Amino acid sequence: MATIIVEKECGCFQRSAYENNKTFDSKDDALLQAKLMVNHMNDKFCQKHAFELREEGENFHIAVDMRQQHSGCCGGGHCS
Numbered sequence: 001m002a003t004i005i006v007e008k009e010c011g012c013f014q015r016s017a018y019e020n021n022k023t024f025d026s027k028d029d030a031l032l033q034a035k036l037m038v039n040h041m042n043d044k045f046c047q048k049h050a051f052e053l054r055e056e057g058e059n060f061h062i063a064v065d066m067r068q069q070h071s072g073c074c075g076g077g078h079c080s
Contacts, residue, residue: 001058002030004037008064012045027058034060 006013006020013020018037024030034053041051041062052063 001025002027003059004030004034004062005059006062006064010045010049010064012049013041013064016041016045030060031055034062038062 001023003021003023006018009020018041022030022033024033038051038053041049045051048067050065050067052065054061054063
């Protein structure tokens with residue numbers, strides 16, 4: 001048995017159809033679902049957070065971190 005664990009449930013996750021601590025009979029099935037979740041959350045959620053998948057033993061953890069905010073400046077010196 002393998003479990004997908006979302007370490008911190010942001011608002012977007014709570015409003016989604018995803019379930020935290022979901023258990024699968026097969027580790028391969030859990031890995032496939034975890035990868036799909038991470039890709040979807042990084043592409044479709046509000047972009048305030050970045051989601052990263054980590055394998056820990058039989059389980060898969062999805063870490064949630066704040067995305068770095070960009071000012072829109074390219075650093076070329078002509079924005080100021």
